[in-house]
Amino acid sequence: MANPTPSTASPPVAERLRRSVVRTPLPPPDDRGRMKLVMDSLVLHLHPAKVARPALKLTYTFGLGGLLILLFLTLVSTGVLLLFAYTPSPDAAYQSMIALQTQVNFGNLIRNLHHWSANLMVVVALLHLLRVFYTSGFAPPREFNWVIGVSLLLLVVAANFTGYLLPWDQLAYWAITVGTSLLGYVPVVGDTLTRLLLGGPEVGAATLTNFYALHIAIIPLAIAALVSFHIWRVRKDRITLPREVDRPPDKTRVTTIPHLVSIELVYALVWLALLVGWASFVNAPLEEAANPAHSPNPAKAAWYFMGLQELLMHFHPLFGAIIIPGLGLLGLLSIPYLQQDMESAGVWFRSRRGRWMAGASFLLGVAATFGWVLADEYWLDWPGWLPFLPSFVSNGWIPFALLLLVLMGYYELAKKLGHTDCEARQALFTFLLAAFVTLTVIGIFFRGEGMALTLLGR
Ligand code: HEM
Structure with a gap:
């Protein structure tokens, strides 16, 4: 078929109008204007331009997802500062903690901030999971984001657990000894897994090296990657809108700037103030230096594993450490x-x-x-x-x-x-x-x- 001959007719009216618009260039922004442009575009990379008004209600999300991001950023920044003072070897680790607390300006405050933010992150991740569960926030199309969330919860616990050993005090040494002993109950590969994690038959220098690498590089990078994916999915799927029974959700939309951003800013500042206030007065625990020859009585796991340790007191280890927690995790993932x-x-x-x-x-x-x-x-x-x-x-x-x-x-x-x-x-x-x-x-x-x-x- 022959090509149609190009039309010589004049362009349609709308097009002629568009071409005739004289574009007057905007005056160049001053420094404040430029700053605002940069900040706005940063915000709009992380958020959609508009959000549903009901999703801003604090008693729906309680801002827990945002708080988790804030805690993660606090942990990364205080963690990097701690690296300047910490030495990851059994001979020097404990002394470096003492020096950090007594000789470094704000060293104690930075350690406290890191410790309390890390523990709070476990609690807040669990509360966020509960918020999502009790509002059915995992319903299609968000099923896979729930699975990512469960993986994040496990990573947050793993980050806490690996960090627990680093001060190399009695508390750390024995909590990790008790905690890693649970791994030995995994059928067939339990002993190999324990040796791999500990770098030998028991907690020692190789364990400290392994935990250090996991704690400062591998786990934080994995969390950062999964959080980015998690937030991207939240943006794509949009957050589930809160509503009353038998009533459709209110779908009114408002602009992210200033409605959402101002709430986020105030919320973050209040939490930072609370964290700094708490960390200024309540010290992270530090007992005597680790002594592998002297086990404390009782020797307890870290608090987030105490439920498991308690379960082990009532069931054969195969059930208390493997079958029941394994089925629990499988159930959680399949919800x-x-x-x-x-x-x-x-x-x-x-x-x-x-x-x-x-x-x-x-x-x-x-x-x-x-x-x-x-x-x-x-x-x-x-x-x-x-x-x-x-x-x-x-x-x-x-x-x-x-x-x-x-x-x-x-x-x-x-x-x-x-x-x-x-x-x-x-x-x-x-x-x-x-x-x-x-x-x-x-x-x-x-x-x-x-x-x-x-x-x-x-
Ligand atoms: C480091 C950990 C995590 C971070 C930083 C994070 C961050 C967020 C943020 C910012 C939101 C938006 C709404 C909100 O603030 O509630 C969200 C939603 C969501 N999160 Fe997480 N989250 C984390 C862990 C989890 C966990 C443990 C779960 C559950 C197993 C989970 C499942 C979900 C789901 C399904 C949504 C969508 C909820 C809805 O549409 O109502 N997240 N998350």
Whole structure:
């Protein structure tokens, strides 16, 4: 077919109008104007130009995701400063901490800021996970971002754990010894994994080198990469809009500058002030120098592993250290892929009934866990009652099967009471959350000498 001959007709009216517009160049911005342009374009690289008004409500996100970014930036900047004073060798690490605290200007403040921000980050990451869970913020298309979030939580814990060893004091040495011993229970590859992480059969100079490399380079880089991906996904998928039951979300949009940015700025400044205030008065712990020959009594893991350590006191290690935590993690990762009730996205606790059920499940979970820990301490004796069975059956399979029966019964009960699948799953999650929190509290505050149950760890 022949090419159409180019048209010689004059361009359409709109085009002629566009061409006729005389573009008067803007006057060049002064220094303040230029600064504002740079800042605005930086903000608009990180945020969309407009955001939904309801997403600005502080009682929806509580700003927890933003707080995590602030804490990460604080950790990176204080961490870099700490590198100037710290020596990663067993002979010098402890002394370098003492010198940092006593001879370096603001050294103590910087260490305190780093320590407390790191611990706060574990708590805030968990709270952010709970906020997302209880508002169904993981519903499609955000399923994969939930998985990225769970990986971030694990990395935040790993960053804390590897940092714990660096001061090389008694607390650090023994908490890492207890913590890494859990890895040995992984079937088949447990010993190889432990040796790989420790760089030998026990915590020593090679462990410090390994943990140092993981702590200052590998884990922070992995967190930075995953956070960038996480935030990019939040921007693409947009944040789930909060709403009341039976009401569509308010979709009014406002400009990011100044509406969102001013809130973020005030929020960040308030948190920075609180952090600096706290770090000025409360010192990060530092005990005597590590002594591999003298184990403290009780020898406890870091606080975020106390729930696991407590679980190990009631189950055979294969179940306490591997099967139960492994299934817990698998369950957490699969939450967004289970059948979803899309109606509940953005509604706190799915519904009014869901809220009541979640509250009741939490209280029940706390009471049941306390009751079970007491019963196991003073009455239950599976291996003694069933001496003919191997201990991984009497103290593993049997209590584990009972636990599964209780959980299945609870789920069915929630459904019999008229709750939807989604609300029943929320009830189960809340029950398990309460159990984990209770085990952690018991481990931290109610275990004393020889890990016996005592009042407030005495
Ligand atoms: C270093 C850790 C993390 C950072 C810096 C981070 C940052 C953020 C930010 C800034 C948002 C926007 C809304 C908000 O502030 O709530 C967000 C949303 C989200 N986060 Fe995270 N997050 C982290 C960890 C997690 C974890 C542990 C989970 C869950 C397992 C998670 C899952 C999600 C999901 C699914 C959304 C979208 C929620 C919605 O649309 O309502 N994040 N995150």
